[in-house]
Amino acid sequence: MTSFVGRRREAADVKRLLSDSRLVTLTGVGGVGKTRLAYRVAAELWRAFPDGVWPVDLAELENPELLAQAVSAALGVEDRSGRCPVETLTDHLREMTALIVLDNCEHLLPECAVLADALLRAAPCLRVLATSRQLLGITGEQTLDVPALPLPLPGTDPGSVEASTRYDAVRLFVDRARAVRPGFALTEDNRQAVERLCRRLDGVPLAIELAAVRLRALSVQHLLGRLDDRFRLLERRSCTAVERHRTLWALIDWSHTLCTPEERLLWARASVFVGGFGLESAEDVCSGDGIAREEVLDLVAGLVDKSVLITEETPFGVRYRLMESLREYGRERLAEGGGADAVQRRHRDHFARMCADTLASESCQLKLLSRVKLETANLRSAMDYCFSTPGGAAWGLRMAADLRNHWLSGYLGEGRQRFAQGLALHRAKDEARGRALIVDGWLAVVDGRPEEGSRLFDEAREIGELLGHGVILADIALQEGLLALDRGDAETAITLCRAAEERQRAAGDIMGRIRAALWLASALTLAGDLDAAVRTAQEGIALCDDHGKGLYRAHLLTMLGVAFWRRGDTAPAGALVRESLAFHRELGNSRGIGLNMAALAWITAADGRYERAARLLGIFERFSREPRSRRAIGAQVAGYRHLRPYQEGCVAEIRRALGETAFESTVRESARLDVDHALAYALEESAEDDVAEAAGPVDGERSAPLTRRQTEVARLIGRGLTNRDIATKLVISQRTAEGHVEQIMHRLGFASRSQIAVWISERDNGNGHGELNGEVGHRGRHLR
Template identity: 40%
Template sequence: MTSDSDVRRRPLTSYVGRAEDENEVRRLLGVGRLVTLTGAGGVGKTRLAAQVASSLTRDFPGGVAVAGLGELRDERLVPRAVADSLGLHDKAGHTDLDAVVAYLRPRRSLLLLDNCEHLRDGSVGLVTALLRDCRDLVVLATSRCSLGLAGEQVLTLPPLAVPDDEITTAEAALTFGAVRLFAERAANVLPAFEVTEGNVADVVRLCRGLDGLPLAIELAAARIRALSPSQIADRVEKNSAVLASGLRMPVERHRTLRATIEWSHSLCTETERLVWARCSVFAGQFELSAVEAVCAEDGGLGSLAVLDAVDGLVDKSVLARIDGTDKVHYRMLRLLREYGGRRLAASGDELTVARKHRDHYARLIAQAADAWFGPGQDEAYERLMAAHADIREALSWSLRAPGESSVALEMATGTIEYWVARGAAWELRDWIDRALDVAPPETQGRARGLAIAALCAALHADLPRARRRLAAAEAIEDEDAAPYIAHASAFVRMLSTEPNSMFRAAEAVRLFGERGDVRRQMHPMFIQGVALAYRGDLPGARALLGSMRRLCEEAGEHRYRSMALFGLGVAEVCFGGDLDEGERCIRAALEIDLRASDVLSAAYRVDGLAWVAARREDWVRAAELFGTAATLWDRCGAEPDVAVTMSHRMFHQATRDALGEGRFQAAFAEGRRRNPHDALSGPPSVPIGEPAMLAPLTPRESEIARLVAAGLSNREIAARLVIARRTVETHLQHISHKLDFVNRTQLAVWVEQRDAARGPL
């Protein structure tokens, strides 16, 4: 299971234990199906929930999923966030909630739903449906208030324990969580720091003054490079006293946290305060280029000043640094973002900054569209993935702001391939539909938007809606929309097995070609090629799909190249062509998909290799490959749709008939246990079983730990295991919590020591 949450994106810092609280959460999870951790912001709900969830993987064989809602500001996207955490693609004829329920219903699973308070209605609706329809599901939620559902077990999380006045030694003080957290975080900033007999009284005074709130302690610890514990404690006490007279808050620790944040803000330079406020517009993680786009001013604040401010905010723990493969990203904890947002609103710059934010992500989408058909495709995809929360925010703002709906429509229709690859075509369809609903009838690009909306509806086999959108597009006299209309029409006709799909696809290919838009020629070319094979023109199909393949190779593009290869394979295997050549094409397509961790495409390709085996009457291998493909379909919550139903059903049934039900099910089950890479090399030479476990890790975590020890990157691990990269990151987060490691080197050394002690496997 995967995660797109705040939990996954937090840095790998050590966890200061809350043993009693952990045990109580585990106890409650054993007696109820919904446990909600409540408490003030900054008290550590997310961290405790993640720690508990990562320790319970053996109790939930169906998996532990972590879905963070902190980046969302739209109730409608709550089910999508959970679907993303499970790695599910959206599915024809099903909502995101339907897909999540279908996946979780047969499994005993734990779902951690983090940061529910600002999306309470959406969270309540989701949890109600899941607990009703998924009998073996347990939900652990974090929220500043309870969800208010029947049977909910609520645990209000207290701050970390702090010493009383009688504690006077460093050794005794460090047995308290608040002091230990301050000591560890301060040592991260100033490695020479430690709690001693000389400073223990001031450290205790400081932790007491901060009421043991983890976030407040971390913010205070960030000042240790410039101030002593005594100086920090003095300033905390002074700031708290000043603020107390102006605050009327029912819970004392709310005042303490507010005072600490205000104090951190007061210690920032004027430029840092400005950048803090403006960065509050970001919903998720962001690059430096995004900060510069939002914060820099012509003739005012320059890029170098912005960089210095970012560096200062990282040093003060206002911004968290996230190290990626080749780029650094930043993110802001939600409480600090909320505070910055209030400052931004008070400044009067909120509208200007929001528009700069939207414009930056509109440019990002346009740049991705330009780079998609070429060697920059992977980088474009990764940048959009990392920016997804802010793309959503930019779209949402454009729909709310008067006169901006046309930009939302342009953004939503800019790179449809990204949304499909992400498995979120339904979400794209929703954004386009919402933009069309609020855009004036005369909006430029409306006909094109309607045609792309029709294409999205067809992707979900919603053919009636697709036809309505097509009719609306055709009713608008807009020559610019003609190739888009032809493309959508061809796809709708192909899915409904109507005549003339080939001719409409050829029209789209011609019109896009006249505009030099090779990227948008690709899918219509695939439709036309398969339609030619279906009509018996195998030479024509080979020529067209071969041309598509060459265009992709010349451009250095791989996703459409995989599609072209698969089309060639289908033509050869299913329409009387060269079986060996068909197998080579499908295998080559699968190799591309496995490198890209494209699970949905890989499912089609492995299914196609099962057809090849069935054509050869290698029935056992066919059944095994159908089993491997079924595992892939399940991983992304999909199934062979109408585009391949005919071939899939024909070969699947032939295999079942040839083997008989018992032998078919045995081979099918064996295939389910195999890695899709085995489809490229034949059956494995030794039986596939679970990897030797490295307690306390699960089998999958053990497998990933060994790959880390072997020097593989997250991307390479994802490709090897055919899982999403965000799934790898989630597993590594769980491993870090279990083993209290902060980097990959520690993990690699630990694995080598454990395996050496175990001896030869």
């Protein structure tokens, strides 16, 4: 959001080190600019890595056991099995030419070292750029100690405004000063004060930026005087700290003293949030004991005005975040005040309620599940607190059980890890353990471990019978129905699912009835009782509509579509599955998308459109993230193993219709589609002739910067059209237009639409874009 100033020599050094070594670590004190430099270099080198440049911000990760999952999430590798997360990640990266930026490693140093070593050994074309206050300590690691910005030496005078602005520290201060005072300029009257101020701040970028904010209310001379007072105070308090640490701490300490007592208290309490927070969360967690709930908004606004809190726009409104150094400072203040445990409990309670809402609330489930993904770091922190606090494991198990749908949307391995952790700590035969055993068993079945699931269900049944708990016993009946369905025993599954539905109806368990409808419809379809399957799925959809259960509604739409397809009604079947796909696209649920793609392939093949069906199988393979092989195309469908015969039959039919060569070529081409093009094609939002171009060149060909469609979108951006205008012009959805714009920015390494407009103008006028490809392109060929 701000301009990048200086660091040309350091950026060149990092590129040189990356050309010679596969692991480069940027070290230096907090606030010196390691992250900004790493991201700048990564952005400039993206052309050298055809499989992507992947930033992984570890500042929000507190639990070292989740490191591999966090990296997988950043790379878009969905956690959809119970395999070791490191194995899943290494398999994904093995053949890739990519750059991973591991940012903020210092608090997870041993774990980062082990993971980086494992990834680099497994993936010979992978490179890692790390930032840390300490070295990772791996063989072959190259390091660059990021220095402070150049500034005029004490006792020297550059002699002019022009000479002074050659120093990066001065340029940074002037740039950030203009952001808060647009009329600010470096003049002969203030030049020496600015130079002295930058020297006083040791050229540390974060310290300079924090100081520049004060120009809203102070002149440079007054700012310098206040800083001198602050440093003298700090030196009296700590004579042993490293100078640059004292520099940064002095600025933060000064910002703290400029806050009101209530703002300081809210700053300290807000430090328990990880990865940001919304206003409602701040009201729940930070109010009480000196702060009234109605005061929180004004206090948050005050901290935003003082640049303590950063604001971020999200689909759920404005969120607030403390920079890591300010959060660390706040946590120290919270610990000093003695109220840390009470605030941490309020944080736990708030996010426990959010987890419960994903199952119990009758509001929009899509919004709730998307919100949970946004709050992943806070949820992890809350569960870490539960499992590390005496008597808190039951809380953690309840949270994990309530997150059952979240675990299936790309976090299955993490979910199973959480249950293993909590069940080992909490052995009481109570409702919390019983519910956790059921959900963990369900995840085990989905993960292809039915024997393990059966064992967990047996223990849960014992607890249900001991407690006389109707809901637990109904859930067990349903899960055993799922096991029977997994074995292909449709009749047993039908009997068990109907018994479960009766128990759940008696217990008033709406979610249980919806799940029973889903599995009963599946079992009836497998048994060939298609009219009953249709009625059951429709009844489940009606329940979802009445109670706002969007995720299960999407699954039931797919099952209803499959039943219609089996009955020969392909037109309504396709419409139902595409409606389900639109939901899963909005949620970002690859498991649901994979099942939708497979079902659409079956329906399309039934209509005799074999080439399109083959393309849909290729897209299914792209979302299944399995190796491209005949076995993968016939493999289990997104955890619904009882559907495998449909998939295998469809593959055989399309292969016969197209012939071996055409089938393999079409599937392989479609599997290369990016997410946006793949989904637009499946939803019939793009034309057939866009697919081959969007899939890119065959292996070994050199690709153009943009596809034909992306070039067309870029020209419309250059004409000043909005995303909505572009969608109307090209007769596509607005979401697809937005996806094209995001892909263009990614491919060109741009951050704004104006850069796209300039680029396309120069390209169309014959000027090319050589400047973009200059040093970076040359370095990219060397890296390749």
